[in-house]
Every structure is written in C-alpha cells, then in structure tokens.
Amino acid sequence: MQWELLSEDEQERTYLLVFETGDELMAKLMGFALEAGITAAHFTAIGAFSEVQLAFFDWNNKSYRSIPVPEQVEAIMVAGDIALKEGRPSIHAHAVVGRADGSTRGGHLRKAVVRPTLELIVLESPRYLQRTFDEESGLALIDLNAVAGHQPAKIKKAQRPAA
Numbered sequence: 567m568q569w570e571l572l573s574e575d576e577q578e579r580t581y582l583l584v585f586e587t588g589d590e591l592m593a594k595l596m597g598f599a600l601e602a603g604i605t606a607a608h609f610t611a612i613g614a615f616s617e618v619q620l621a622f623f624d625w626n627n628k629s630y631r632s633i634p635v636p637e638q639v640e641a642i643m644v645a646g647d648i649a650l651k652e653g654r655p656s657i658h659a660h661a662v663v664g665r666a667d668g669s670t671r672g673g674h675l676r677k678a679v680v681r682p683t684l685e686l687i688v689l690e691s692p693r694y695l696q697r698t699f700d701e702e703s704g705l706a707l708i709d710l711n712a713v714a715g716h717q718p719a720k721i722k723k724a725q726r727p728a729a
Contacts, residue, residue, distance in 0.1 A: 567594040571601075574584035582703055585684040591644075592657060592677055595686070598613065599687030604648050606691040609659075611644035618663055620673035628704035635671050641665035641684060644675065648688075651706050667681040 569583040583598060585591060598604070602631075616638055621630035646659030662672040678684075697706040 569598055577692055581688040581690070583611075583686040583688065585680040585686065587616075587681045589680040589684075590677060590687075591615075591680060591684060592659070592675065596655065597650050598688075599657065602690075604655055604688070604690055604711070605650050607648040607688050608687045608691075609644075609646055609648070609686055611641060611684050611686035613641045613644075613686075614681055615639050615641055615663065615678045616681035618661065618671075618675070619677035620661060620663075620671060621676050622673050623705070625703075630674060630676075632669060632676075633673050634665060635665075637665065638681065639665055639671075641678070642670065644678075644684075644686070646675070647708070649697050649708050653696070656697050656706065671678055700720050701705075717721075 567585045567589050568581060569581055572580045572582050574580075577705040581598075581602070583595070585594060595609075599607075618635040618639060620633035620635060622633060623629075624631050640663060642662045642664045644659060644661045646657060648655050648657055650656065659675040660673065661675040661678065662670055664670050696709055698707075702706045
C-alpha cells in the first residue's frame with residue numbers, strides 16, 4: 567500500500583491510499599491510521615478483492631454472523647470511519663461487493679484481500695471521536711458525550727431556505 571497527503575487545511579486533511587494485490591485492507595488501513603496519527607476520519611473506497619469476510623450483526627445474540635465471500639469480487643462501495651477506542655484507532659467499515667453473476671453481498675467488513683487494486687480516500691477531522699461500550703447493543707459506539715477531552719460542538723438544526 568502506498569499513501570499520500572492530497573490536501574491539508576485547519577479543518578481537515580485528505581489522503582489517498584492505493585492498495586496493491588495481496589494487501590489485507592483492514593490491517594493496512596490500521597497501520598496507516600497508527601502511522602498518520604488518525605483519531606477521527608471517514609473514508610470511502612472502490613476496487614476489487616480476491617476474497618472478503620463480511621459479517622452481519624445479530625441483534626438477538628449480540629454477536630456477528632460471518633458471511634464469507636471466497637471469490638474475486640468488485641468492491642462496489644467500502645465506507646467507514648476511524649475513531650478512538652481505548653486510546654487507539656478503531657476502524658468500523660461496511661462493504662458491498664459485486665460477484666461475477668451481478669449479485670451482491672454486503673455487511674460489516676472484517677477482512678478483505680485486495681486484487682488487483684483498491685483506491686481509498688480518507689477525510690480526517692480536526693476533532694477526536696471516541697467509541698465507548700454500549701450495554702444495550704453490546705457494541706463500541708461513537709459517543710458524542712466522550713469526545714476525547716473536547717467539548718461537543720453545538721448541533722444546529724438544518725433550516726429550510728426561505729421560499
């Protein structure tokens with residue numbers, strides 16, 4: 567994987583990551599987040615995989631059910647975010663992949679081996695995001711009340727433009 571900082575200002579930084587055949591997406595993305603010091607970001611990607619491990623969160627059992635896709639697929643959409651969990655970057659990603667027959671599979675992205683390439687854009691935020699354990703769901707969710715030492719921004723309601 568190669569990456570480059572495309573733009574930077576006081577509000578955000580934009581990176582391009584280009585993955586190569588054999589790269590495991592989630593491991594390489596975590597390595598990038600650690601190296602670049604990413605604490606809050608969202609990302610999107612397109613490309614292809616030789617195999618993918620997706621998952622579906624079973625609410626009743628509070629656990630993930632595996633969805634293996636052991637074949638070459640197109641990465642129609644990969645999207646996610648990076649936030650802090652216990653002081654380290656934590657990646658939450660979902661993917662929709664297209665099979666050779668045009669059918670799709672989608673879910674929580676656990677593992678994906680790139681073939682031949684994947685292009686991923688990361689937009690880093692200037693504020694930290696923090697994940698905390700949610701007892702009801704059994705998941706670590708972004709907690710706007712625990713924004714790593716920062717006061718939450720005031721949320722403004724969207725106003726419809728005057729007619």
